[in-house]
Amino acid sequence: MNWISNFVRPKIRALVKKAEVPDNLWHKCPACTQMIFHRELEASLKVCPHCGHHMRVRARQRLQLLFDEGKYTTVELPETQIDPLRFRDRKRYADRLREATATTAEKEAILVAHGRMDGEATVIAAFDFAFMGGSMGLAVGDGLLAAARLAVMQEAPLIVVPSSGGARMQEGILSLMQMPRTVIAVEQVKEAGLPFFVLLTDPTTGGVSASFAMLGDIAIAEPGAVIGFAGQRVIEETIRETLPEGFQRAEYLLEHGMVDMVVHRRDLRETIINLFRLLRDKRPPAAVVQLPQTGTGSKHGDSTGGTSADGTV
Amino acid sequence: MHNFLDFEKPIAELEGKIEELRHLSDDGEINIAEEVAKLQTKADRLLRQSYARLTAWQKTQVARHPDRPRFSDYVADLVEDFAPLAGDRLFAEDRAIIGGIGRFRGFSAVIMGQEKGADTTGRVKHNFGMARPEGYRKAQRLMRLAERFNLPVICLVDTSGAYPGVGAEERGQAEAIARCIEISLGLRVPMISVVIGEGGSGGAIAIATANRVLMLEHSIYSVIPPEGCSSILWRNGEHAQDAAEALKLTAQDLYKLDVIDEIVPEPLGGAQRGRREAIDAVGDAIERHLFELCRHDGAVLRQKRRDKFLQMGTKGLS
Numbered sequence: 001m002n003w004i005s006n007f008v009r010p011k012i013r014a015l016v017k018k019a020e021v022p023d024n025l026w027h028k029c030p031a032c033t034q035m036i037f038h039r040e041l042e043a044s045l046k047v048c049p050h051c052g053h054h055m056r057v058r059a060r061q062r063l064q065l066l067f068d069e070g071k072y073t074t075v076e077l078p079e080t081q082i083d084p085l086r087f088r089d090r091k092r093y094a095d096r097l098r099e100a101t102a103t104t105a106e107k108e109a110i111l112v113a114h115g116r117m118d119g120e121a122t123v124i125a126a127f128d129f130a131f132m133g134g135s136m137g138l139a140v141g142d143g144l145l146a147a148a149r150l151a152v153m154q155e156a157p158l159i160v161v162p163s164s165g166g167a168r169m170q171e172g173i174l175s176l177m178q179m180p181r182t183v184i185a186v187e188q189v190k191e192a193g194l195p196f197f198v199l200l201t202d203p204t205t206g207g208v209s210a211s212f213a214m215l216g217d218i219a220i221a222e223p224g225a226v227i228g229f230a231g232q233r234v235i236e237e238t239i240r241e242t243l244p245e246g247f248q249r250a251e252y253l254l255e256h257g258m259v260d261m262v263v264h265r266r267d268l269r270e271t272i273i274n275l276f277r278l279l280r281d282k283r284p285p286a287a288v289v290q291l292p293q294t295g296t297g298s299k300h301g302d303s304t305g306g307t308s309a310d311g312t313v
Numbered sequence: 314m315h316n317f318l319d320f321e322k323p324i325a326e327l328e329g330k331i332e333e334l335r336h337l338s339d340d341g342e343i344n345i346a347e348e349v350a351k352l353q354t355k356a357d358r359l360l361r362q363s364y365a366r367l368t369a370w371q372k373t374q375v376a377r378h379p380d381r382p383r384f385s386d387y388v389a390d391l392v393e394d395f396a397p398l399a400g401d402r403l404f405a406e407d408r409a410i411i412g413g414i415g416r417f418r419g420f421s422a423v424i425m426g427q428e429k430g431a432d433t434t435g436r437v438k439h440n441f442g443m444a445r446p447e448g449y450r451k452a453q454r455l456m457r458l459a460e461r462f463n464l465p466v467i468c469l470v471d472t473s474g475a476y477p478g479v480g481a482e483e484r485g486q487a488e489a490i491a492r493c494i495e496i497s498l499g500l501r502v503p504m505i506s507v508v509i510g511e512g513g514s515g516g517a518i519a520i521a522t523a524n525r526v527l528m529l530e531h532s533i534y535s536v537i538p539p540e541g542c543s544s545i546l547w548r549n550g551e552h553a554q555d556a557a558e559a560l561k562l563t564a565q566d567l568y569k570l571d572v573i574d575e576i577v578p579e580p581l582g583g584a585q586r587g588r589r590e591a592i593d594a595v596g597d598a599i600e601r602h603l604f605e606l607c608r609h610d611g612a613v614l615r616q617k618r619r620d621k622f623l624q625m626g627t628k629g630l631s
Contacts, residue, residue, distance in 0.1 A: 084570070084629035085561050089546035138626045145623070167514075167536050169546065172560045173572050176514060176536040180522045180622045183494045207536070209487035210475075210515040215495060229487040229515065230477030234541070238477050248482060256483045 006095050010102035029053055031224075045265045054222050054265055056202055058104075059111040059128035062161055066124055066269055072115035077108065078146060080138040085172045093170035096132065104130045109164065110143040114150060118273040120280070121156040123147055127163040129203075134164030136208050137171040141178035144212060148185035157195040157276060162213045166206020179211035186212045195279050197272060200227050200250065200259060218275055219259040220268070221250035227259070315586070318374045320363060324582075327356040360582045367531065369557040369566075373539060375531040376510050377473075380585035382592055384411055384426040384469050387509065390589070391596045392417050392424055398458075400451060404484060407448035409440045409476070410520075412455045417467060418600045423459035425452055425520065426469030429510070442511075443476035446489035449519050453489075456496050463611075465503040465603055468520040469595075473538060475516035490519040497522035498619060501611025505602050507577070507595055508532045508564075509584075524618050525602045526572070528564035529591065530579040534572075535562035571628045574602075 026035045031053035041048075045065060046055040057065070064070040087093040101107060109131040114123045125147040127134040144160065151158040167175035189196045198216030202225035210229055221227060228248035236243060246252045250262045263271050317325040331352050334345055367375065375381075388395050388411075395415035399406045412425030427444060430436035459466045475486055497504060497520070506523040512534030521534075528534060537545075539557035544550045567573045577598045580587030606614065 081626065081629050084626065085559070087559050089542075089552075089555070089559060090548075141626070169537055169542055169560070172536055173534060173562065173567055173570065174626050176518055177572060177622065177625045179491075179515065179518055180494050180498060181625065183491065183498055183522075184619050184623060187495070187498065207515055210490040210519075211494060212491070214485070214488040214491040227487075228482050229475065229490070230482065235477045235479065235482070239479060241479075243479065247479065252483075256485070258485050258488065 006099045007102060010099065030055070047265050052223065052264075054202065054224055056129050056163060058130055059106070059126040059161075059163075062126040062201075063111060063113050063115075063124055065265070066117065066159070066161075066272070067113070067115035067122070068117055068119065072113040072124070075112045075114065075146060075150060077110075077112060077139065077143045080142050083170070084138065084174055085170070087170040087172065089170075096170070100131045104128060106131050108139040108143065109134045109136070109168075110140045112143050112147040112150065114154065114156065117269070118276060120276065121154045122159065122276075123151040123154065123156050124159045124161065126161040127201075127208075129163040132168065134162070134208075135166065135168035135175070136164055136178050136182075137168035137175045138178065140164075140168075141181045144182045144185045148188045151189050151194055152192045155192070155194065157197065157279075158189045159197045159199060159272065160212060160216075161199045161201055162204045162208050163201045164205070164208040165203060166208050176207060179207050182212040183215065186215050190217070195276065197275070199268065199272075201225050203227070205229065205231065205248075214258075220271065221253060221259045221262050222265060222268075223250055223262055225250045227253050316378065316380055318371070318378065320367075320371050320374075324356055324359050324363070327352055327359065331356065357581065360586075364531075364582055368554070369533075369560070369563055370539065370554040372531050372563050373533050373553075373557050375583050375585070376533045378510075378583065378585045380588075381510055382584055382588045383431065383510070384428040384471060385431075386588065387426075387469055387592055387595065388415065388424060390592045391599075395424070398451075398455060401447045401454060403447070403450055405445075405447045407440075407445050407451060408438055409442055409444035409472070410448035410452055411439075412451060414458075414464065417603075418596065420465060420603060421462075422465045422467050422603075423455050424467045424469075425455055426509075427472040427516075427520075429471055440476060442472045443474060444472065444516060445476050445478070445481040446484045446486050449475070449486075449489035449493045452520055453493055453496050456493075456500060459502050460500055463502055465505070465606070466500065466523075467599060467603075468504070468506040468523065470506055470508045470512050470517045470521050470534075471510035472513045472516045473511050474513035475519070490515045493519040494522050498622075499615065500618070501615050503603060503606035503609075503614055504618065505599055505606070507599065508534050508573075509595065513538060522618070522622065524606055524614060524621070525574045527575045527577055527595075527598055527602070528567060528573050529577050529584060529595065530564055531583050532564055533557075533562040534564070534567055535560050569628070572625060 025038050027041050029048040032051035034050040046057050063072045083094045106128055109128050112125045195217050197218045198213050200221040204213050204227045226248050253259045254262050334349050392415035397413035411428045415424050427442040428439045429442035430439040504523040505525045506521040508528040539553040542556035543552040564576045577594050580590040584591035
């Protein structure tokens with residue numbers, strides 16, 4: 001039954017619904033409850049035109065939004081152990097994985113891609129929240145390590161875009177171990193002298209926030225994104241009080257000095273490109289130097305000959 | 314007087330009986346001593362049997378046992394001339410993490426760990442061993458100090474997790490933990506961490522990204538407490554036992570997964586019944602690993618620490 005309902009049925013559904021017709025032409029903004037026509041929503045990059053609420057975007061769309069002309073190449077991620085603990089709660093983890101693969105058409109909660117930004121090679125690793133809440137297990141950790149290796153190899157900056165509830169419980173302690181592993185990935189990029197940017201999107205919490213996500217050279221957050229360590233319910237249960245307005249939202253973190261800037265989705269690409277340029281082109285453009293004239297030197301008493309005395313070429 | 318756990322009820326009953334008989338034996342009856350000895354043997358056997366096959370949930374209870382030796386007990390017994398160092402130099406002193414310099418079996422070392430507190434006053438003072446960002450920033454400061462003076466770092470882990478509070482979030486709990494891991498990974502001195510009770514998630518790994526990670530036999534180390542896992546995955550808190558089992562949080566499972574390097578055996582009936590023995594066993598294990606690690610130079614220690622974590626996850630439970 002499980003196999004049929006979790007695997008076969010979604011597959012059949014996916015086949016039947018192959019056509020690009022959205023099942024709903026109108027979307028309701030979860031923040032202001034206004035109805036938005038699907039074309040308008042796509043045009044506004046999934047930002048509500050009425051209230052500015054930034055809805056989650058899938059990893060592929062995120063990559064498309066950031067790379068030049070929306071073009072990129074995804075990288076085949078290394079094979080990792082599947083279900084190392086043979087975890088089972090109400091459902092088997094192996095089944096949850098199959099289900100996630102079937103409904104998202106992705107293999108894991110992360111996509112690693114390379115392409116160009118401002119014409120320069122760039123590597124981006126984007127989380128896909130739709131895949132088990134973007135949770136970080138072995139495959140995601142290995143994905144980030146692969147992204148770091150690729151960035152170092154291409155001498156390219158690395159951008160990571162988390163959208164994740166945290167560690168993947170179903171991989172137990174091995175998911176916790178992705179915290180140091182992803183920090184190592186970050187270190188490799190930094191040690192190569194390359195920029196490591198983090199674009200914090202909704203949500204960035206738990207083990208993801210307490211590792212690579214808080215170690216960016218530059219931390220940019222999307223408006224309204226929930227960013228923090230502990231879950232809001234856990235905090236409420238601990239302190240037995242209601243939480244302050246806007247708690248753990250991007251703007252709140254900005255206020256408390258935890259991120260560099262909060263940037264609207266439509267301006268992200270330009271903001272990042274500008275920063276890349278500032279970090280890349282560090283000197284005034286080379287001045288045009290007059291080439292010394294050759295062959296006329298001796299007559300005019302120029303003892304240094306054809307090369308200039310001050311060493312400029 | 315022991316605090317008995319649920320599953321220890323039969324043992325508690327036997328020990329109660331023994332206690333009663335002892336009082337009777339004052340009346341001068343002869344065969345009572347024999348009876349007591351018999352019962353004692355039975356109680357010991359029962360204890361050995363139940364501790365030999367504790368379930369993951371029972372281990373969780375033992376790991377949290379209020380009579381288990383805590384950070385301060387280890388320092389009192391194993392460290393001479395301990396000089397506790399306070400404060401993160403940024404905001405506050407967090408007593409959930411105690412740290413300082415001391416002499417461990419001849420080695421000058423930086424020693425730190427979470428302290429859960431002995432009684433109610435102590436528990437409140439140490440915030441039940443749940444550190445705020447200040448605690449982790451103090452840990453960072455002490456790690457840097459260790460590096461500067463070329464001292465090994467010894468961490469004793471015992472926390473249910475980092476403190477989930479409004480202030481802690483505002484002051485960057487996530488960043489404080491992340492930075493702790495980053496600094497641990499960069500250290501050019503030996504680092505050894507021992508889970509002595511509860512290894513709770515990010516709050517634990519912050520001071521457990523070490524060259525050697527050891528666990529006491531009945532301690533636990535997990536990405537989430539079983540109660541939390543139950544309420545998320547089973548949608549109610551009633552499946553903590555199942556969650557404990559599924560999470561594979563015992564020292565034995567973690568050893569099989571190659572996440573830890575050694576299991577330090579506990580005395581019969583757990584560290585709470587033989588505190589001195591448990592503390593000495595931990596001391597011996599740390600000393601042995603310290604001697605091994607001191608043979609390497611700084612760059613090698615750093616590289617080996619990284620490689621250890623990079624290789625993790627290739628081994629599963631079969």
